[in-house]
Amino acid sequence: MSASSAGLPVASLREVRRHARRLALRHRREVAGAVALHALGAASGLAGPWLLGRLVEDVNDGVDHVTRMTLLICLFVVLQAALTALAMFVSARLGEKVLAQLREEFVDGVLALPIGTVEEAGSGDLITRTTRDVDLLARAVRYAIPDTLISSVTIVLTLGGLVLLGPLLALPALVGVPVLWVASRWYRRRARTAYLRENASYSQLAEGLAETVDGARTVEALRLGDRRFERVNRDIAASYAAERATLRLRTVYLPTIDVAFVLPVFATLVIGGLLYLDGMVSLAAVTAATLYTQQLLVPVDTLLFWLNELQIGGAAMARLRGVRRDLAVVERERAAPATESVDAGGFEVRGVSHAYRPGHDVLHDVDLTIAPGERLAVVGPSGAGKSTLGKLLAGIHQPRTGTITVGGVPVSELPLDRLRTEVALVTQEHHVFRGTLRDNVVLGRPSADDAAVEAALRAVDAWDWASAAGLSAAVGSGGAELSPAQAQQLALARLVLADPHTLILDEATSLLDPSAARHLERSLAAVLAGRTVVAIAHRLHTAHDADRIAVMESGRIVELGSHDELVAAGGAYAELWRSWHGGAG
Amino acid sequence: MRHFPDPDPGRPSRLSPGHYLLWLARTQLAVVLLGAFYGVIWPTAQALMPYAVGRAIDDGLTARDRGDLLVWAGVVLALGVVQAATGILQDRCALTNALGARYRTLQLVTRQATRLGATLPRKTSAGEVMSVGVADVMQIGRALDVSSRTIGSVASIVVVAAIMLATSWRLGLVVLVGVPLMVWAVALLLRPLHDRQARLRDQQAELTAHAVDIVGGLRVLRGIGGEELFGRRYHAESQRVRHAGVHVARAEAALEAARMLLPGLLVALIVFLGARQVLAGDLTGGQLVAFYGYAVFLATPVRRLSIGASAIMKAYVAARRVVALLALEPEIAPGGPALSGTEDARDLADPESGLAVGGGRFTAVACTDPAEAAALADRLGRYAESDVTYGGMPLRSADVEDVRRRILVAGNEARVFAGPLRAELAAAGPADDARVLAALEVASAGDVLEALPDGLDTVVSSGGKEFSGGQLQRLRLARAVLAEPDVLVLVEPTSAVDAHTEARIAARLAAARAGRTTVVFATSPILLDHADAVALVDGGTVVATGTHASLLDDPRYRALVAREEGAA
16 A cells, blocks of 8 residues: 555555456356357357358369358357347446446545545545546446457457467467567557656646636736747647657557568468468368458457556556545544533643644644633734634644643544534635535535525525525536635535534635625624634634634734724734724724 | 647638638648558558458469469568558658647637637637637547548548459449448447447536535535435436446447448358359459458448548538637727827726726725626726726727736736746736846735745646635736736735735835826725725715725715724
């Protein structure tokens, strides 16, 4: 198990192989059935050329078996078609089953990831795994594995047929093998990176155009037209270089294997022909051997094509298997210390320092007591450590030193279901899920009825537009688009319905316009009476409305007190209040 | 091979889809023709292969002539080598053609997008342009890619037909009628399969969107709950996709059977007829083997021909969308006289709202409705036609290029582009580090710069995704300040920064723009307090003017900007 840069694990090659073997064993009857059907189908395919060889010999000798032979050829054609179709269906059915299982296991694993890991890893890597790797694996399972199987079986049987015709006739068919082997190895080693680069260059082109199009007004305002044209030309140059690189590989590889394919035909003709002239093999055998050798071309080509794809599928599986429910360190679901109920929240923060990178503390020795039911506002310039304090209070990270407790229990040790009743964090980042408006609100309390949903939406001033759209309206990607402000209201409504003892609002109303934000905060305050609220805000009215205000600077709490106290004290907050208030107060 | 990008993509002579495709082909005619030449030789060599094998059997084996055997076997090998060489040469030409068409179209689309500018979202959608730039460009490239192969296929069909008809016209006719019929029948069977595959792809995309949704909202799900609900839904949808997949596999298997059956039976028919002719002495055994080869071979060029035809049809549809995009005209046409001289800062006036902006002054506009602010800013910058005058001259009669140079409207929707930070900030042209740093200082964005690993050389990503809303807003402000326009119109430039930072920005901005005209749309008292003059706009017209302090006595103004009890 090795860790990727983003912190999400990737399964080892051994684990992938072991799992593939496990899957094959679990479905051994289906696998065996598919292989047998493919083999029988391929074997029937070999009958045609053989019969043709016999026929040519017979008619050359003036023997008339034409009708019987033709009927036999037809029979084998029908047989081959039926068997192959059946084999394809059986292996596809199995493939779909395994594929569904793999992707479902992956999503279950994602849903069980520890909160801290989710925060640290970011969504980029997970999204790539969810989209690209699932697609690559699907491609491998749907096409690469069956085609590889069919080609391998066909090659083995065709070679077997050649041996039956005469062991000597099988030898010329193999003259292309060393060439193919070396050329494919050479190509495969280089192709992957070259094609990845080519794909990346197209993403780059698309991204450049997307920027130009999305930012068309900015392009006009700042007169960036020429720069955008330079950008597309740069991207084209990069794409062209990447295309040339893959073309160079193909220029070496394709002619080589083309010649490697014709060599066996040539060799069979010459060697088989000489053997025939020496009376060592029959004319029928040489004819059939020549045709078989030509027939080998298609499956060998297919096999070479998919070998690469199989490797890619394996790598995708390694990344998918890296995120699994049984691997996710579900630390919170471990038996937690049996604690008495810690009603109404209330925090004790003692000597807390925290760093994301060793040696770079963003919080320094913070002490803070938050009483149950208190409303505390945290203000200060960006980078002061406000959000970090919020995350630590919410139990997302464990502080580097010091303790944060709720009713005497360290927050980061509460089991997940308990933590959720205790404290919830809403940030500026908002996400509207695909589903109905109702789905988006009831996350934390799936049993909630419509009346409760309505109450929650009313509490965040969202009922006007929500009732106009209807609770069953489809929202999120693919549904109706909500404005960022509406999305923030939904996030808050979710929280109201989930009803934890403590709410941490990190710029949770920043996307609403100022007067709407203030109105929302007031109606929210009415609903949350008695709950502990920690509000991190850049708008000072939030601070003004709070019980106490903590002013943070460079990772420290520099002032703490009520609005009136702080204004009277004439410190940093008072100064700020005056300027923000524009000298009116 | 040619070299791309072409510094000047040129201009299509006429904006119709057919002409556009022909124009593209003409820009690289030599490569198209060379490709067609290889495209003829390549399948011809392939088509001659069965003939040579047949002769080797007849002349070498049946006639027991060692010399002829070696000669014909040698011909087989030589044909193989020619095929390999012309195959790759043809591929190279095809790729050059495809890339040329693709790149040239992309250049034209990009140029058109920049020409449309602010008009673009009004005349078309970003999605439409992207689909032209990504999908349609590929379709057009593909048509040029297959052009030489299509020409080659026609040639090889002619060659094989000629050989067959010369050998045995009866058998030849059977092959020539049978093979296209077979290809046509398979294509007919393919159509419903394609529909099913498309449906499966859609379902698969739905499923992926579902998973991406879960990942996107994972923090929420893990924070508040709902994993079980979403997990269950994913499983259900995944199983639906599985069954759709099996459904498609059934159709695919049936089609595969047909694809083996039809040519197999055709070959059997040819063998039957051919063998009778051999018995009658009209045909040799080797010729029969060759006919078997022809029948197998011909399926490929015939299929290629139909692929080529469908690629050209698709490219025609794609070209129609391209030319429709290229035909769009910006709403505000360039041309007209330049705005009068820059000797001194000039007044800006909007008769519609009654707003008057004094030249060289820092004016703040407080609008009761944010939409009103956006509309007014659009008029001041001539993004919408109006009677706004600059130094007494109506903007509508001036050259829009010149208006853009002098008046910069910077709002929060302005885009940050990917590239080295230094270059992205210096939108108006290269600026030395001292000026860039000064602009960052005005925007109080020094801390943003400090956090970057390579300082001003750091390559920022598209849209500045790595920055928070407040950081991005300050970078945008720095870019606008650095452009040093005669008139700078800022819309809510500090809405996402904390009060501390806002106070710093307000003071520095006023100082940095001293002597030049600045208009700031804002409702924050911190910014308003730093303005030389403040105008209150309600219902689309200026209802009061003065300074922040004097206006505070106006209850409408107070209700909008002051943040005390009872004001909201």
